[in-house]
Each structure stands twice: as structure tokens, then as C-alpha cells.
Amino acid sequence: MRTKILATTSVVAALVSLVLPLAANAQDPATPAPPASTVVSPPRNLFKPDGGKLLLTAGFSDVEGVGGGGLVPWALITGYGSNQSFGVNGHITDIRLKDFDLQTYGVGIGIADRVELSATRHKLDVTGTALKGVGIEQDIFGVKVKLAGDAIYGQDSWLPQLALGAEFKRHGGIEDAGPLVSPKQLGATDDDGVDIYLSGTKVFLSQSLLVNVTLRHTKANQLGLLGFGGDEDDSASLNFETTVGYMITRKLAVGGEYRDKPDSLGVDDEGAAWDLFAVWAPNRHVSVVAAYLNMGNVLGPATTVDHDQDGTYLSVQFGF
Amino acid sequence: MKTFKHVLVLATLLCAASGAQAEETLFAQIGGAAKLHATIDKLVEVMLADDRINFAFAETDLAKFNGLLYDQICELTGGPCKYTGRTMFESHKKLNSTNAQFNALAEDLYIAFDAVGVPYRVQNKVMALLAPMQPDIVK
Numbered sequence: 001m002r003t004k005i006l007a008t009t010s011v012v013a014a015l016v017s018l019v020l021p022l023a024a025n026a027q028d029p030a031t032p033a034p035p036a037s038t039v040v041s042p043p044r045n046l047f048k049p050d051g052g053k054l055l056l057t058a059g060f061s062d063v064e065g066v067g068g069g070g071l072v073p074w075a076l077i078t079g080y081g082s083n084q085s086f087g088v089n090g091h092i093t094d095i096r097l098k099d100f101d102l103q104t105y106g107v108g109i110g111i112a113d114r115v116e117l118s119a120t121r122h123k124l125d126v127t128g129t130a131l132k133g134v135g136i137e138q139d140i141f142g143v144k145v146k147l148a149g150d151a152i153y154g155q156d157s158w159l160p161q162l163a164l165g166a167e168f169k170r171h172g173g174i175e176d177a178g179p180l181v182s183p184k185q186l187g188a189t190d191d192d193g194v195d196i197y198l199s200g201t202k203v204f205l206s207q208s209l210l211v212n213v214t215l216r217h218t219k220a221n222q223l224g225l226l227g228f229g230g231d232e233d234d235s236a237s238l239n240f241e242t243t244v245g246y247m248i249t250r251k252l253a254v255g256g257e258y259r260d261k262p263d264s265l266g267v268d269d270e271g272a273a274w275d276l277f278a279v280w281a282p283n284r285h286v287s288v289v290a291a292y293l294n295m296g297n298v299l300g301p302a303t304t305v306d307h308d309q310d311g312t313y314l315s316v317q318f319g320f
Numbered sequence: 321m322k323t324f325k326h327v328l329v330l331a332t333l334l335c336a337a338s339g340a341q342a343e344e345t346l347f348a349q350i351g352g353a354a355k356l357h358a359t360i361d362k363l364v365e366v367m368l369a370d371d372r373i374n375f376a377f378a379e380t381d382l383a384k385f386n387g388l389l390y391d392q393i394c395e396l397t398g399g400p401c402k403y404t405g406r407t408m409f410e411s412h413k414k415l416n417s418t419n420a421q422f423n424a425l426a427e428d429l430y431i432a433f434d435a436v437g438v439p440y441r442v443q444n445k446v447m448a449l450l451a452p453m454q455p456d457i458v459k
Contacts, residue, residue, distance in 0.1 A: 052418070052419055084420065152451055208440070
């Protein structure tokens with residue numbers, strides 16, 4: 001057995017010593033060939049997932065399926081793939097507010113820690129108010145490109161990781177609301193629309209903090225579920241969104257988020273949304289985001305229900 | 321008004337706390353020489369069992385590596401040491417290291433710190449000093 005291993009090793013060594021000088025000579029004839037036993041790293045393969053990021057640093061799937069927190073997209077590229085690989089993150093999210101339930105599911109892929117593509121479906125059910133029983137669907141396709149910086153390595157720099165993204169939102173119509181089938185009947189200008197956002201994310205390791213600021217150019221009413229633009233205001237607004245998270249351990253973080261929203265519909269006194277979240281990533285394949293979520297007033301004037309729509313946000317995510 | 325008073329008291333306490341910490345080196349926060357030695361010993365053990373990176377240490381003089389890494393982190397964190405090894409760029413230029421390998425070693429260091437009981441927020445302060453070495457280590 002031992003002889004066999006030795007024999008195999010010497011054959012490999014002989015082959016390596018044959019090949020290596022050739023490779024070295026091809027690059028630089030003056031360079032002496034390295035010894036045959038020089039350690040060589042495994043070959044790299046962009047198509048092989050490498051799980052090359054640290055826990056909690058991959059970006060979770062947010063409410064629109066984009067790599068981020070709960071309400072806010074981050075500049076981090078989703079999935080655990082490094083710049084020489086790819087990663088994937090799928091999610092199922094269940095949001096239960098006082099009078100509305102929103103189920104979302106989708107998948108995001110991060111390519112070379114540079115580009116992120118995502119597809120997510122929203123399914124809203126009205127569970128209270130006079131509109132009880134009404135359903136709304138929406139599909140969101142996301143594209144994000146990392147522009148500059150590194151949220152983690154750049155600890156000696158103030159430059160955050162910056163990314164530019166777009167969310168293409170396609171309305172699936174209003175169901176079980178009698179003659180009401182489109183957000184346009186509620187005053188929206190369009191059923192479909194595009195959000196453009198710029199995110200800056202930085203991990204302040206010395207403070208164990210993650211800070212993200214996002215500016216979103218949007219006309220979306222209630223994330224797009226009530227269409228785009230409206231009778232009150234049809235111009236796109238530039239909205240501020242932020243996440244601050246504190247990492248308690250390598251696998252557990254807590255924090256809060258705030259997201260401004262446009263207020264364009266006469267039937268909807270739309271306000272800002274915010275949350276308080278905890279995220280747990282026991283390994284690179286599973287993460288759980290749980291939050292208290294307040295979406296502000298939703299369709300207050302139309303439903304004559306004036307309270308904030310708040311409740312729970314639970315997202316289970318799988319990936320690599 | 322009462323809330324304001326509470327905030328003021330909290331702010332004063334926080335300032336006092338951070339002021340007290342500022343006098344203590346990160347080296348001391350880790351727990352000094354004994355804790356850092358224990359951490360590096362554990363790191364070497366974890367790293368050699370880590371298939372993502374252990375091949376890179378197949379020919380490393382581990383005793384020397386252990387000593388150099390100790391000196392480097394000791395000096396970085398304000399301890400009484402002097403790192404005498406090569407620069408990070410010099411020592412890694414032939415290794416073709418990747419981000420994934422850099423992060424794997426960082427993860428192993430977190431695991432080692434955990435094993436010897438260094439608090440996570442102190443671990444992160446050390447990581448904050450090591451993370452900017454990435455451009456010199458990774459091609």
C-alpha cells in the first residue's frame with residue numbers, strides 16, 4: 001500500500017516536474033523552475049459555487065427579492081459566491097399586517113460578486129376592512145451591479161461599497177374585487193413601472209455595525225402593488241432608505257430599517273415604512289429574517305380604516 | 321423631558337465607558353499574550369483541518385508561521401511585539417490567493433477566537449485591522 005502511494009506520488013512528481021518548467025519557460029525563460037513539490041492551489045471555476053464570503057455578508061433577499069435586508073436593498077451582491085464564483089439565494093417570505101397578508105417567493109443569483117439578477121412574485125391578500133377577500137399579484141425582476149468599493153475589506157477607507165440597481169415591476173392585476181381589476185381604476189397612471197436605486201453599504205467592523213443608505217427613484221405605490229404614479233402626484237420621487245444592523249455574533253444580527261415611500265394616490269395616504277429585525281445565519285445555506293414591520297397607512301381613505309398596517313415579517317432563505 | 325434626561329445619562333455613561341476603553345490596548349482587550357498565543361495555536365489547528373486552505377500550508381514551517389502571526393497581530397493590536405517577517409505582499413505573491421481563501425482564514429480566526437473565549441466585538445476590532453490587507457494578499 002505504502003509503496004503504491006509512493007510510486008503514485010513519484011509519478012505525479014515526475015509529471016509535474018516535466019510540465020512546470022515548460023509553463024515557467026513559456027512565461028519567462030529566465031525564471032528557474034520551481035521544485036516539483038511546490039503546492040498548487042485547486043483550479044478555479046466560475047461555475048463552481050465556492051461559498052467564498054463570510055456569514056451575514058452576502059445580502060439577504062429583501063421584500064422585493066433583491067439582496068439586502070427586509071425593506072431596503074443593499075450594495076452587497078446576494079449569495080455566498082466570491083468574485084471568482086457565483087451564489088444563489090432563494091426565499092419564502094410571509095408578512096402579516098393588521099388587514100393585509102403579503103406572501104413573496106423568489107430567487108436571486110450573484111455572479112462573480114459583481115452582478116445580481118433576481119425574480120420575485122408578490123401575492124397580497126386583503127384580510128380585513130371592506131376590501132377583505134381582494135387579491136393582488138406582482139412580479140419583480142431585479143438587476144444590480146456593484147460599482148465600487150468593498151463593504152468589508154475597505155476598513156481603512158470611508159468609501160462604502162456602491163451598487164446601482166433596477167427593479168422591473170409587472171402588475172398581475174387585482175382579483176376578486178368585482179369591477180376593480182387594475183390600479184389605474186384607483187387613480188394610478190400605470191400598472192407597471194421601474195424603480196432605480198443607488199445603494200451604499202459599509203460594515204464598520206470595529207463597531208460591529210452594518211450601515212446602508214439607499215436612494216430610490218420611483219413612482220411605485222405600496223411597492224407597486226397599487227400601480228405607479230397617481231392622481232395626486234404623477235412625478236417620480238427620490239426616496240431615502242436606510243438599514244443599520246448590529247452584529248451580535250458571527251451568525252446573528254439585529255437592527256432597524258426605514259424606507260420613505262411616495263404618496264401619489266388620492267385613495268391611499270401612503271406613509272413611510274420601518275422595521276426592527278433579527279437575522280440569523282447558522283450556515284451558508286440557511287438564513288432566517290424575522291421582523292416587526294410597520295408599512296404605515298395603507299388605503300386609509302378608501303377603506304375608512306385609519307390605523308398603521310403593522311405586523312410580522314418572517315423570511316426563510318436558502319442558498320449557497 | 322424625562323426621556324431626555326435618560327438619554328443624557330446614557331450618553332454620559334457611554335462616553336465614560338468608551339473613554340475607559342480607549343486607554344486599554346486592543347491587545348489587552350483580547351486578553352494579552354496568553355489569550356493571543358492560545359488563539360494563534362487554535363487557529364493553526366483549525367486552519368490545517370480546513371480543506372479550503374490547508375494545502376497552502378503543506379510546506380510551511382508551522383512553528384515559525386505561528387510565531388510570526390503572533391508577532392504581527394500583537395504589534396497591530398498595540399502589544400509589546402515587533403513583526404519581523406516579510407510584508408504581506410511579499411509572502412503571498414506566489415500563492416495566487418483568492419478572496420474565498422482570504423475569507424476562509426478570517427473565518428478560521430473567528431472560530432479560534434471563539435474557542436478561547438475572546439468576545440465577538442473584540443474579534444471584529446482585530447478583523448478591522450486585518451481586512452485592509454486583502455489587496456496585498458489576494459491577486
